Each structure stands twice: as structure tokens, then as C-alpha cells.
Amino acid sequence: xxxxxxxxxxxxxxxxxxxxxxxxxxxxxxxxxxxxxxxxxxxxxxxxxxxxxxxxxxxxxxxxxxxxxxxxxxxxxxxxxxxxxxxxxxxxxxxxxxxxxxxxxxxxxxxxxxxxxxxxxxxxxxxxxxxxxxxxxxxxxxxxxxxxxxxxxxxxxxxxxxxxxxxxxxxxxxxxxxxxxxxxxxxxxxxxxxxxxxxxxxxxxxxxxxxxxxxxxxxxxxxxxxxxxxxxxxxxxxxxxxxxxxxxxxx
Amino acid sequence: xxxxxxxxxxxxxxxxxxxxxxxxxxxxxxxxxxxxxxxxxxxxxxxxxxxxxxxxxxxxxxxxxxxxxxxxxxxxxxxxxxxxxxxxxxxxxxxxxxxxxxxxxxxxxxxxxxxxxxxxxxxxxxxxxxxxxxxxxxxxxxxxxxxxxxxxxxxxxxxxxxxxxxxxxxxxxxxxxxxxxxxxxxxxxxxxxxxxxxxxxxxxxxxxxxxxxxxxxxxxxxxxxxxxxxxxxxxxxxxxxxxxxxxxxxxxxxxxxxxxxxxxxxxxxxxxxxxxxxxxxxxxxxxxxxxxxxxxxxxxxxxxxxxxxxxxxxxxxxxxxxxxxxxxxxxxxxxxxxxxxxxxxxxxxxxxxxxxxxxxxxxxxxxxxxxxxxxx
Numbered sequence: 001x002x003x004x005x006x007x008x009x010x011x012x013x014x015x016x017x018x019x020x021x022x023x024x025x026x027x028x029x030x031x032x033x034x035x036x037x038x039x040x041x042x043x044x045x046x047x048x049x050x051x052x053x054x055x056x057x058x059x060x061x062x063x064x065x066x067x068x069x070x071x072x073x074x075x076x077x078x079x080x081x082x083x084x085x086x087x088x089x090x091x092x093x094x095x096x097x098x099x100x101x102x103x104x105x106x107x108x109x110x111x112x113x114x115x116x117x118x119x120x121x122x123x124x125x126x127x128x129x130x131x132x133x134x135x136x137x138x139x140x141x142x143x144x145x146x147x148x149x150x151x152x153x154x155x156x157x158x159x160x161x162x163x164x165x166x167x168x169x170x171x172x173x174x175x176x177x178x179x180x181x182x183x184x185x186x187x188x189x190x191x192x193x194x195x196x197x198x199x200x201x202x203x204x205x206x207x208x209x210x211x212x213x214x215x216x217x218x219x220x221x222x223x224x225x226x227x228x229x230x231x232x233x234x235x236x237x238x239x240x241x242x243x244x245x246x247x248x249x250x251x
Numbered sequence: 252x253x254x255x256x257x258x259x260x261x262x263x264x265x266x267x268x269x270x271x272x273x274x275x276x277x278x279x280x281x282x283x284x285x286x287x288x289x290x291x292x293x294x295x296x297x298x299x300x301x302x303x304x305x306x307x308x309x310x311x312x313x314x315x316x317x318x319x320x321x322x323x324x325x326x327x328x329x330x331x332x333x334x335x336x337x338x339x340x341x342x343x344x345x346x347x348x349x350x351x352x353x354x355x356x357x358x359x360x361x362x363x364x365x366x367x368x369x370x371x372x373x374x375x376x377x378x379x380x381x382x383x384x385x386x387x388x389x390x391x392x393x394x395x396x397x398x399x400x401x402x403x404x405x406x407x408x409x410x411x412x413x414x415x416x417x418x419x420x421x422x423x424x425x426x427x428x429x430x431x432x433x434x435x436x437x438x439x440x441x442x443x444x445x446x447x448x449x450x451x452x453x454x455x456x457x458x459x460x461x462x463x464x465x466x467x468x469x470x471x472x473x474x475x476x477x478x479x480x481x482x483x484x485x486x487x488x489x490x491x492x493x494x495x496x497x498x499x500x501x502x503x504x505x506x507x508x509x510x511x512x513x514x515x516x517x518x519x520x521x522x523x524x525x526x527x528x529x530x531x532x533x534x535x536x537x538x539x540x541x542x543x544x545x546x547x548x549x550x551x552x553x554x555x556x557x558x559x560x561x562x563x564x565x566x567x568x569x570x571x572x573x574x575x576x577x578x579x580x581x582x583x584x585x586x587x588x589x590x591x592x593x594x595x596x597x598x599x600x601x602x603x604x605x606x607x608x609x610x611x612x613x614x615x616x617x618x619x620x621x622x623x624x625x626x627x
Contacts, residue, residue: 063392064392065396066396072417073415075417076303076399076415076416076417076420077396077399077400078399079300079427080300080302080303080395080398080399080427081392081395081396081399083300083425083426083427084329084332084391084392084395084399084427085329085392085395087328087329087426088425088426132420132424134422134423134441135298135300135420135421135422135423135424135425136298136300136424136425136426138423138425139298139423139425139456139458139484142455142456142484142486142487143484143485143486144486184441187445187448188441188444246489246613246617247609247612247613247616247617248613249607249609249610249612249613250489250492250493250610250613250614250617251489
């Protein structure tokens with residue numbers, strides 16, 4: 001429940017155009033539901049056609065796109081379908097992640113190909129998809145709609161946890177990429193954030209740490225609500241600053 | 252001119268032919284393009300992304316292979332893709348010169364085509380055996396998925412390796428509505444945009460469904476450019492207004508921006524924001540009302556892009572340009588060298604915009620860099 005009217009403003013995201021990768025399970029699915037719930041237009045991406053069809057079937061209005069962000073050749077087909085479905089883009093959430101070897105392995109035991117696969121999904125994928133969609137995000141910023149890229153990070157991006165080498169390295173790189181890109185794109189009116197959702201009860205967490213009692217973990221719905229709040233506040237701030245920029249005489 | 256055969260958007264040695272408002276021609280390095288801009292100028296580019304508009308498939312009734320090049324649509328709305336105009340070729344692919352491509356099998360209204368995962372009906376033949384209106388089966392999302400996954404960028408034989416969309420999306424590409432890249436925008440990387448900002452040069456975009464540049468058939472080529480839908484964001488219309496107020500020039504990146512802005516020109520010297528369909532031809536008879544300078548590719552006589560240059564310069568200057576391009580070994584086509592052309596005074600007829608003091612103050616608030624211009 002939300003306590004005051006300011007929070008209610010952030011609950012309503014009508015017309016906001018949001019794309020989410022890895023949208024058929026865990027945090028990604030919770031984000032699809034949260035943004036739909038707030039009235040946003042949502043397109044999501046996932047690899048398996050059956051999974052995409054299922055989520056589309058259960059969530060009226062969501063646009064499902066089959067694609068693999070780790071493959072360079074899939075990037076433009078994904079971007080085209082996002083932009084055709086939404087008519088533009090205000091928010092890109094790079095959520096799709098690859099954990100790497102399971103059970104988790106020491107770095108010295110990690111196959112080179114496993115590390116490459118993790119970097120392809122967790123680092124190159126967000127880089128390439130953001131690059132392909134940057135023109136659309138910049139147009140959105142120029143039109144005063146706000147433009148946000150949210151990269152899903154992890155505490156493993158900051159802390160050096162043994163056996164989390166491939167995943168932690170990829171998330172540390174993604175975190176730094178986000179910070180640099182944010183500095184470079186501020187002048188274009190685009191914000192790039194990297195946020196850690198915390199330890200959640202998701203299929204990926206079960207794969208990484210099967211012995212943990214899931215009831216002790218954060219619900220993905222909670223993290224999705226926090227992320228949606230963060231995006232909503234940023235977009236509202238961007239809209240307010242751009243409104244100030246256009247005096248009535250120039251309308 | 253020779254064709255640029257490699258799909259490199261920003262070659263380090265790209266050349267720029269500069270024609271000033273008095274018809275004087277000079278040569279520069281394209282990387283110095285930004286030096287030609289003045290504080291207060293407004294640069295307008297086309298942010299259309301290029302769709303993979305070439306679809307290979309089969310004409311079902313004859314069993315013959317075809318290549319369909321989507322070449323026109325009625326609006327920029329995503330659902331307008333359902334019914335579009337296309338140029339159809341017979342056997343072969345981009346490796347064969349367009350002029351030498353076999354004609355497609357004889358098509359009649361109602362014929363079906365299978366194009367990878369897509370199915371389309373020939374809704375009408377549009378006065379030429381290669382030009383048709385197609386209607387795709389399926390939902391709008393399904394049609395876009397089919398095009399996105401099965402389509403290839405339209406390509407010509409002078410580029411020998413198959414193009415990827417990575418090669419043809421400009422750095423600023425947004426809505427996937429262009430059939431061929433608005434290639435003047437290849438030069439605009441993000442570093443260039445940042446340098447505009449530092450110099451007090453404003454930047455804005457329009458979205459214009461840039462059409463195909465050649466069909467390989469003289470009769471069809473004479474019908475180019477087809478009607479092209481465009482969209483001018485309110486922020487861009489405001490930027491034009493404010494550039495007028497402060498006496499800055501409107502500089503277009505590419506021919507499509509000229510077509511859209513001039514189509515949307517209002518009697519008061521401003522442009523109308525919103526969606527439109529550019530139907531006009533720009534040439535000798537055109538008096539430019541908005542655009543004062545254009546950065547563009549190099550164009551060969553006989554093309555509609557070349558004719559558009561006649562709106563900027565008189566025939567004698569155009570002739571001199573041709574000579575200088577030839578002597579300077581300029582490369583042509585989408586990955587080639589560039590020209591920067593200022594409209595000669597007699598070609599440009601700006602309307603003196605009515606400027607109120609509140610409009611002036613409002614624009615100054617938007618462009619906080621005004622002070623910097625004055626100090627220079």
C-alpha cells in the first residue's frame with residue numbers, strides 16, 4: 001500500500017514505453033507484470049517461443065518477442081520488434097542474465113567457453129541492445145518523455161564471492177559500463193542506472209544456491225516494485241525538467 | 252565518380268565538397284564538417300532506422316523465385332506495414348546489377364507470395380509489372396517478426412559482401428521505417444553530436460520513411476521518389492521556430508529532411524509538427540522556405556537526389572560541382588563521400604518570421620547557450 005499521493009503519481013505510468021529482456025521468469029516476469037499493472041506499454045524478450053507465448057497469453061497487452069540477446073545477429077530483429085510494437089522507447093531494462101556454470105565453479109575450473117557465454121549475455125547483450133536502441137531513447141529524451149536504461153546488477157558486481165567468478169565479473173563490468181555510459185549520455189538526456197535487486201526467490205537463485213530456503217529470500221515482485229518506483233521517479237523528474245524548458249510562448 | 256564498395260559508415264579519409272552561398276567550391280576533410288556550422292544553427296537529421304526490406308521467396312502460382320523490396324507505405328504507424336508498396340524482382344540477388352535483374356513472373360491481383368515465414372497477397376499491380384501493392388497475412392506483431400527475422404537490408408551490387416543491419420543503421424537510428432538508410436546520417440556519431448552541443452549548434456530529428464534509390468528500370472525510376480510518410484516532433488518544430496528567432500540556419504542532414512521540412516513549411520516560415528505524407532518533387536522550380544544548407548551524399552546526374560540539388564544551386568554551380576567531384580576522385584552511393592551545399596540566395600526564399608519579445612525570451616530560456624554565441 002502506498003501512503004501518500006506522491007507515490008500514487010508514480011504508480012501511474014500510462015503511455016510509458018518499456019522493454020524488458022528475460023521477461024518470462026523471475027525478476028523479468030515480475031517487471032512485466034508490475035509495469036503492465038501501472039499502465040505502461042510493455043514489450044519483453046525471451047529465448048523460448050513457448051515461454052513467450054505463455055506470458056503473452058496470460059498478460060493481455062504485453063508484446064512478446066523471441067530472441068537471444070547474447071547473439072549479435074538477434075539484436076536488430078529484437079530492436080525492430082520492440083520499436084514497431086511500442087512506437088518508440090522510453091525505458092529499456094536489461095534483465096536477461098546467464099549464471100554460468102552450475103553448480104557454481106571456481107574460476108580456475110570455469111571453462112573458457114562458459115565465461116564467454118556469460119559475458120555475451122550479461123555484458124555484450126546489454127551493450128549491443130542499448131547501442132541499437134540509443135537513437136530511439138535519445139528521440140524520446142528530446143521530446144521530453146524521459147529516457148532510462150536500467151541494467152540489473154548484483155551484489156556479486158561489488159563483492160568478490162568465491163565461485164561466482166564468471167557471473168560476478170560480468171556484472172562488475174556491466175555496472176561500470178552503466179556508470180560510464182550514464183556520464184556520457186547525461187547531455188543527451190538519457191539516464192543509465194545499474195541496480196541490485198537483492199537475493200530473490202527466482203529460478204536463477206535456486207540454480208546458484210539450491211540449499212537456501214526460498215521463503216527466506218526476497219520476492220521478485222518486491223524487487224520489481226522497487227525498480228518500477230526508481231524508474232518512475234527518474235522519468236517524472238526528467239519530464240518536470242523538460243517542461244520547465246519549454247515556455248508557453250514557444251509552444 | 253566511383254562507387255564506395257565497403258560498408259564503412261565513417262571512413263577516416265572521407266571527403267567533403269563544400270559549396271557556399273555564392274557558389275564557390277572548396278574541398279575539405281569530412282571530419283571537419285562541424286567547422287562549417289555556426290553557433291545558433293539548427294542541424295536536423297532523419298532518425299529513421301532501416302528495416303530489412305528485402306524479402307526472398309516464391310510466387311506460388313508459377314513456383315518461380317522472387318525478391319520483394321518493400322518500397323512504400325501509407326503512414327509510419329506500425330500497422331500500416333500490413334499493406335505496402337513493393338518492387339518485385341525475378342531470380343537472383345543483389346550480386347546482379349539491378350538493371351540486369353530478370354523481371355518477376357507475371358503477377359495478377361490475388362496471387363500469393365511466400366516470403367520466408369510470411370505470406371502476402373498481390374492486392375494490385377500498380378501500372379508496371381514490377382510494382383505491386385502487397386497485403387501481408389497475420390497479426391501486426393507476426394508481420395514485424397517475419398520481416399525482422401527473414402528480411403535483409405536492400406543492397407546493390409557495388410557492395411560485394413552481404414550487408415547486416417549493423418552496417419546500415421545510423422548511430423541515431425530510431426523507428427524502423429526507412430526502406431534504405433538515410434545515409435547522410437552515417438557521418439553523425441555521438442562524438443559529433445557532443446561537439447554540436449559545445450559549439451552552441453542545436454540538434455533535432457524528424458522521422459522520414461526514406462525510400463529506395465533505384466529500381467533498375469528507367470520507367471520506374473522516373474516515378475521516384477514515391478510518396479514518403481514522415482513525422483515532425485513538436486520539439487523539432489519548436490527548435491525550427493527558435494532557430495528562426497535567433498537568426499540561425501536550418502541545416503538538413505540528407506535529402507529526406509529537406510523533403511519533410513519543406514513539405515511541412517507554413518506560410519509564416521515555421522514548420523507544422525505532426526505526421527504528413529511528402530508527395531512533392533524538389534528541383535529547379537522549388538523555392539526553399541525552411542532549409543538553408545544541406546549535408547548529403549554525392550549524387551549522380553539523372554537521379555532524383557541530384558535534381559533536388561537544383562533547389563539549392565543554379566545549373567552552372569551544379570556543373571562545377573560535378574567537375575570537382577570527378578577531378579577529386581570522390582566516391583558515391585551510401586558509403587561514399589559527402590557534399591555540404593548552402594542554398595544560393597536566389598534559391599532560398601525565407602519568410603520573415605514574426606518575432607515577439609516573449610517568444611524571444613522563451614527561446615533564450617530553451618537555448619541557454621545564447622550568451623556563449625554573443626561572446627564569440
